[in-house]
Amino acid sequence: MTDVTRPPRFESIAAVRDGLRDVRYLADEGIAGVVYLADRLAKPVLVEGPAGTGKTQLAKSVAEMSGARLIRLQCYEGLDESKALYEWNYKKQLLRIQAQRVREAASGESWTDIEEDIFSEAFLLPRPLLEAIRATDPVVLLIDEVDRVEVETEALLLEVLSDYQVSIPELGTVVATQIPLVFLTSNNTRELSEALKRRCLFLHIDYPDLEREREIVLARVPGIAEHLADQIVRIVRSIRGLELKKQPSVSETLDWARTLVLLGVQTVDAELAKDTLHVLLKYQSDIAKATKELGGSPPR
C-alpha cells in the first residue's frame, strides 16, 4: 500500500447521498455506502449490473460532486499497455537523437547522456492509468466495460488497482501522489478474474425500485408532472415483469418520459403506450409481446 495520507473526501454516507442528489444522481443506500467505503478504504469499486442502469453515470456524478477530473479508460478487445498505461514517444526520441548527432560532433557528449535523457519523463506519453496516478489535482478514474478486455490484459490493471502505482522499467516505479477514486464497470459478459474481484469492492446496480425510479424521472426530466412520472414508472415496472429479450433500462425510461413530455401528454393510456413503446423496447419481438400484454390491438 502507498502511505499517502489524506483527508477523507466524504463525511458520512448521508453526505455522499446528498452530494450525489445535488448533481441529480439518486443513489440508494447501497450505492452511497459503497462509494463512501471506497474512499475510506482506498479501494476501487467494481460496478456491475444490466445495461443502462447508471453505472458509468455513477462515476461521472461522483466526479462532478467532488469537483474532480474524470479520467476515462474505455476498454475493448485488444487493449494493451501502450493504450492503457504509458507509451514512449518514440518520434520525439528519434528527433532528440538526431539533434544530438549534430551537436555531438561539436561538443562531444557521450551516448549514455542521450540514453538517460530519452528515457525521461519528457518522452513519456501517459495513458489514462498513468495519468490518473500522476495527477496532482483530484481525479476520478473510470475504467469502463472492463469485461471486454481479455483475461490476460486484466493483469495490467492489478498493480494500479491494489497499490496505486505503475512500474516503468526504464524509469522505476511511479507512485500515486494522491489516491484517486476508481470505478470499474462491467456488463458481465464474462466472469472477471478472482484477482481483480478480490481487489475491488463490489457493487451491483439493479433496476431501481418504483419510488427511486419515479424520483429519477422527476429529477432528470424537466417539466414532467408528478402524475405522469408515476404512471410511467408503473408501466415500466409492469413491462419489466414480462420475460423479454432486453428489459427496458433506466435510460430508456427517461427517453420515454422525455418523449411523452415532448408530445404534451397528460395521462398515458393503453393506445398511447403502445404507439410509443419502441422508445422503451428495442426488439420487435419484445414490442409485440408487451403490446399483447398491455392489451389492445397490435401497433399499426
Added chain:
Amino acid sequence: MVDVLSGFVGELRAAGLPVSMTEHLDAMTALGHVPLEDRVAFKYALGATLVKNDAHWRAFETIFEVYFSTGSPGWSAAPPADQQDQQGEEAQLAAMLSDRHREGDAEMAMLSAEEMMELLYRALLEGDEELLAALARQAVDRFAGMEPGRPVGGTYYLYRTLRHLDLDGVRTRLMAQAQALALARPGPEQPMTDLEDRLAREEYDARIERLRLQIEAEIRRRLVADRGAQAMAKTLRKPLPEDVDFMHATQEELASLRRAIQPLTRRLAVRLTRKRRHGRRGPLDFRSTVRHSLSYGGVPAEPKFRYPRPAKPEIVVIADISGSVAAFARFTLQLVYAISSQFSRVRSFVFIDGIDEVTSMFDGVEDIGAAVHRVNTEADVVWVDGHSDYGHALETFWTRWGQQLTPRTSVIILGDARNNYHASQAWVVQELAKRARHVYWLNPEPRSYWDTGDSIVTQYGVFCEGVYECRNLRQLERFVEQLA
C-alpha cells in the same frame, strides 16, 4: 465482533460463496468505517467486501438476516450462536420485543380478528409500511403458533400464518375498491381500462408480497432466537442458482434458473466467439508472406500465418421430454439454441415413446423460451401410453432420419435412460456412433443412481463417446463449452 464475523464468513463459505482471506480482512476494516448502528450501511459494507457475484447476493442476504437479525440495538452483541448462550438470547429476544414497537403491538393484540383484517386491508390500500410491519408481527403472534424447540421449518409457520390472513380475499377487495374509485371519477362514468386494471393489480400484488416477506422475516427472526444462528443458517442453506438440481427444482428455483440462463448463454457465446477468433497460430503461410513482402521491396518483414479454422460442428439434439426430465431438456435446448451461431446447423428431436422433429419450431424464432414451451406442448411424442420408451424412440429415429447423419454431426442424447423395462435397442446408438462424429449422452441424474431400477444408461453409454452427469447449470455450461 471478530468471532461473529468469522462465524458469518464461515457460513457464507459453507453456502458455497468463495470468500477469500483478504476479503474477510477487508470486511473487518470496512466495519471500522461505518456507523455500527446503521444496519443498512453495515449490510452493504459486508456485501461489498464479501460478495463479488450478483447471483450470490440472495444467499448472502438470507445468512445476513439470520446472523444479524436481532434488531438494531441487539446486534452488536449478536448471539455467538452457542447452545450455552440460550439465556442470553432469550434476554435479547425480550429486549427486542420491548423496543419501541411494544406499545403499538400491545394495542394491536386487543383487536378482534375482524378488526385486524380491516386494519390489514387499510394498510395495504394505503401502502403504510410501518403499519404493515406491525401487522406482520401481530399475525405471526396470533396465527403461526410457534413453539420453542419444535423441529419444524419456517415454511410451515409461514403457511399457517398466511392461511389465516386470506390474502386472496384481501386482494379481491382491493381491486373492487380500485374499480369503485375509477367509477367515482368526475366526468362521464367509465370503468377502469385494462391498463389501469393491470397497474393497480400489480401495485397491490407488490404490497402483498412485501407483507409476505415481512412475515417471513419475522418468523425467521423468532426461529433464530429459538435455535441459534448457526443451526438456522444451516436449515436455510439453499443451493446457488448454478448448483440447483434440474430434476428437483422448485417452482421458485426454476424461475431463478430461467433468469440465470440468459446471462449465462450470453457469456458462453462471447467466450466461444473469442475462442474461435483467438485460436492458436498455425504454420507459416508461405504464399501470403511472399505476397506481403512485395510491399517491403521483397523483404519478408511481416510473416503471415495460416490460422486454423475449425469447421463448425453440426448438432443433433435428441431429448427425452417426459415429465421427470422435462426441465433438464428445456434448459439444454435453450442453451444449445442460444449459441446456435457456433454451430453450422442445429436439429432437434424430442421423444417420450414416440419421436418428432421440432427443428422448425426454432426457425427464425427470437424468443427461445417460447419455442421450447411450444415444443413441450405441440410436439407429437406420444406413441402408446406416454411413458418413456427409449428403445422405440431411437429405433424410429434411426429408420426415419438415420441416413441424414454425416461424419460432421455431433449427436447429443438427453435423458435419464429410465426405459420402463422396454427393449433397449442399444444397437441404434452403436449405429449412430458409427455414422456420426461424436455421440454424447447427458444424464440429469446423479451418477450414483445410474443403472438402478429401470435405468439402463450404461447399455447405451458403452457406445457413446462420453456419458456426462448434467445435474445443474454449472455442469451443463461446462459440457456445452467443450462441445463448440
